[in-house]
Amino acid sequence: MTWLVPLPAILPLAGAGLAVAFSRRPRVQRILTVVVLLTVLVVSVALLVIADRQPLVVNVGGWAAPVGITLVADRLSSLMLVISSTVTLCVLVYSLAQGLNDGDKETPVAIYHPTYLILVAGVSNAFLTGDLFNLYVGFEVLLVASYVLITMGGTGARIRAGTIYVVVSLLSSVIFLIAVALVYSAAGTLNLAQLAQRLPEIDPGVRFVIQSLLLVAFAIKAAIFPLSAWLPDSYPTAPAPVTAVFAGLLTKVGIYAILRTQTLLFEDARIDRILMWAALATMLVGILGAVAQSDIKRLLSFTLVSHIGYMLFGISLSTRAGLSGAIFYVVHHITVQTALFLVVGLMERKGGTTSLNRLGGLARLAPVLGVLFLIPAFSLSGIPPLSGFMGKLGILQAGIADGSPLAYVLVIASVATSLLTLYVIAKAWNKAFWQPPIEEPRDVRMPRGMLGPTMALVGIGLTIAVFAGPLYSLTNRAAIDLLGQSRYISAVFPDGERGVGESLEAVVEP
């Protein structure tokens, strides 16, 4: 079944090409995009089912690893694929309905669909790859697509926001590339499995430099304080569906990369203390920033930054429970954050603005929106029995089990951040929903195509809460894989040295 592995990256790329070819026939394009994303979702689910028994490895082009590029679908990457393809499908359907109703101003089909598909391909590639340079390429693919999406329409505000985003991302790519060069010169390979074998043997000082460079590059993408300032400045101005998919997915790709490289490559040289401090600062600074905001999109962007801290906290514990909690939290946070941004898009549609000072009376105007907002919002702030509570509980338990003073400080900070999140959410709720309407209510209807995907995402959030037990046992198994390493390495090198496929005997150095 290994032929399934490249599909999540290939299908969207091929689909993007076809979508460009059909750019004059919007209807064909729409159907094409939806079909491609549906197929990717089905393939991802199949991958998860198979990878839960045995990781799937593909040596691209038949060149045996470490000569060629490897694609690895293990529990973590296929779980990430499932959740990312679910979210991208929902957001696409939402933007389709928005485009159909608003005359394609926000999401012009001809550019939007191909770019969106390329974004999906980049994300899938980043999740699947087993090669550091290929990870860089995956990042670039998704970043370039995101540059186009964030400046969609080219209005003044978007160009301004896009500039910040593009320049910061460019810088992080440069840092990543420097790290790749250093890794190659230090270890002579870029295959992640082989690096896992070789990096422990190199000089600790050099290894630390490589580790911190990789961490900085990924931390910019994941918006970890102090490298997070770009995010609330650039995300809110993009069209609502674009912000939703960026907020949900892109930062989590950075988190995934941190999770993968820190556990696989630097198992015995962890820099957990640094990660813990970064997690602490990210949580607190992010949520305090959210308190000051009066625009709901910016407010949510700041809570996004703040909650990245939880995942980082889980990773920094480097225990089974911590990693498992972090993976669970990633799954929960992708769905909830995307759902919230989609709801805000609907609120903007109904209320005509995203400024909390001018929104008002939505509770009477659109009670459905109130429910749709409140469920993910409560989940975000960790009210039981929603999925956010489960995720936080897992991470906090792991933190207490760790027992170090810094871990306790982080546990307290996590609870404080939850409370502040609740405060922020309550503030937004009071102003947007309960405040008497300030402007004449606009008579806009909410298309079913936009409500449907939002409801679906909120529903998925609830499903995660209901099936938290099975999901936690899955993330536990994924965490054991991450800590064990050997499962990943032996999947890539079945005979201990080479992958399956063609490659000449290594030339012995003279």
Add this chain to the structure above:
Amino acid sequence: MSTTPGLILILTIGVLAASGVYLILERSLSRIAIGVIILGNAVNLFLLAVGGPPGRAPIVGETAPADMSDPLPQAMVLTAIVITLALTSFVLTMAYRSWQLNEHDEVQDDLEDRRIARLSALAVERESAEGDAMTLDEEAAETHDETELYIEEHWLVGDEDEQ
């Protein structure tokens, strides 16, 4: 064969990287674009320099394996060059669009950021003007219900409009 890259190469990389970083810190987008190009070239050179000793073309049958240079860094640099090209053109497009809209290509402050900065400046001003004269109760009354206050203000404005 020596595996250490030459000093000149290292110096070139250093100077290029420094100029690239300096230009990226500028506010004008076209300078940033030039900075991106220079920095990208520095990193590409770096990849080549650390990727092993220079050698002959790595073609089997033409060069003895011992004389070959490592083809992998070259392949990676090629990929990186293509990516840098695409990104440079994108940044230039943004600069042009920014010039079309604003007649300059400088990155402006975020309005919302400025507004929030002004809010905090106002708060500091108010505090220093009133000193500690304000008791906790007064302060609480003042901030008791921002929403209500806001609406009152809003209605006042509305009345003026009617007159």
